[in-house]
Amino acid sequence: MKKILSLLLAMATTLSLAACGGSPAQDPPSGKDPADDTQQTEETSGIDAGALYAIGGGSTGGTFNAMGNLFVQFFNDSERFGQFSSTATTGGVQNVIFMENGTTDFGIIGQSVFVQAVDGTDSFAETGPDDNLVIIAPLYSAIFQQFVSKDIHSEADLKGKKLIVGGPGSGDLAISEALYAAMGMTFEDFEPLYLGSTEGAETMKDGHADGAIALTQLPFSTFVELTNADKAYLIPLEQDTIDAMCDPGDHSYPSYYPAVIPADTYKNQTEELPTFATGTYLCCRADLGEELIYEMTKYMWENIERLNTLHAAVADLTIDAVKDIEGMPIHPGALKYYQEQGVL
Known part of the structure; x- marks a missing residue:
């Protein structure tokens, strides 16, 4: 993992040379006079409508990727805060790295990775x-799901397999x-395949992998097709594994909490399955202006009903979820x- 993180840091340094970083555009938008009263008001209030911002999402086919694209569209529609673009990443860890070096300004981060980053542990x-x-805001709860081939029935059966x-x-x-450390295993106990959601699903579909994980909303569309085709199914986690994952240990904040996958979420899953879950957040760099983030936050929640329609993962999101990040x-x-809203 250290080698992988070092490689990502090197990649991020290179990419940061071409980063948006919230820098103002060189020329005013077409039809805008630099002395225009509206533009002057925006600049003095800490909001530059000509600024460029990048949002880090995730791998193609995953929910992080969808969330990154969603917020690009959502904030660009306002035509108030600047121009947003999506930056392709491998997920939460890389999003943290890219925000730290200025390659991106915002990112979708899972609770567990967020805790590791602010504590300076693990990755x-x-x-x-x-x-x-x-x-900035909580988005949705991500439920852990262990998909496996039909010859795997328990955690113990994962040893010696090809796992994404x-x-x-x-x-x-x-x-x-x-997770696998909580099960008493290391990556030496099986063959790890370093693939994202879409590639992982295709690999399982072709029979070249024995298991894949997902930490996302229910049901996970990428794996619905596989379970419907009897190419994969879910196994429950043992209670000791769940307890180990939900124990905050030396971390400042908990990373996970107990959860269940309701019966009939996927084909042939007739019973409720115990697992764990974690939060997913829209994050940013702390050095971004207070007025900018205040207005973006206000815009998000004042238009939450429209945001709810853009993706199933945030279909039920309400401002009450903010209490979870207190x-x-x-x-x-x-x-x-x-x-101001009395939520915190």
């Missing part, structure tokens, strides 16, 4: 605590390391809005 042990990573553990630098990879590092601009 970030070499780089140390990240005090420039903060939350997530792409390099992804949140899935960080979770895989913690006490965690929140951008001052977002915190100001939540306090």
